Amino acid sequence: MNVKSINKNWIMYLGILLVIILGWYVYSSMASGESSSNEEKTYVINMVTGEFKSETADGKEIEAYRWDPGTIFVPEGEKVQLRIYGVNGEEHPFIIEGTDIKGTVKKGEETVLNLRFNEEGIYRLICLTHPDIKSNGPMIAYIVVD
Numbered sequence: 381m382n383v384k385s386i387n388k389n390w391i392m393y394l395g396i397l398l399v400i401i402l403g404w405y406v407y408s409s410m411a412s413g414e415s416s417s418n419e420e421k422t423y424v425i426n427m428v429t430g431e432f433k434s435e436t437a438d439g440k441e442i443e444a445y446r447w448d449p450g451t452i453f454v455p456e457g458e459k460v461q462l463r464i465y466g467v468n469g470e471e472h473p474f475i476i477e478g479t480d481i482k483g484t485v486k487k488g489e490e491t492v493l494n495l496r497f498n499e500e501g502i503y504r505l506i507c508l509t510h511p512d513i514k515s516n517g518p519m520i521a522y523i524v525v526d
Contacts, residue, residue, distance in 0.1 A: 427449065431446070
């Protein structure tokens, strides 16, 4: 073998090695959820409607509806997708206090809200059917933006 063919072989081996390393890097980035583009990350938060029932000592049935979890934390200025699945109660019309966001969660369906809070604070997700104890609530969740 002459020097020219040895150099060609080394160049070929280095090229193959480079392709393997680059392929591994791209694969590991995709597997870990990283993105090579400048796509903005969306935080996904799942929530459900729930119900508690009990009976008092005198036989009276009491119940309360809740959002679960009752407190969620979201980063200020970031895209958030809130996915609420209706489990208990036929429907829960709601508002997010301090915003113009409103909607309804229905039993057996998922309501998806694409949100972005640009100001820190605590926002209340309030079910309009169950806002207080008299109406089997309060069905209020707290969205903490920080």
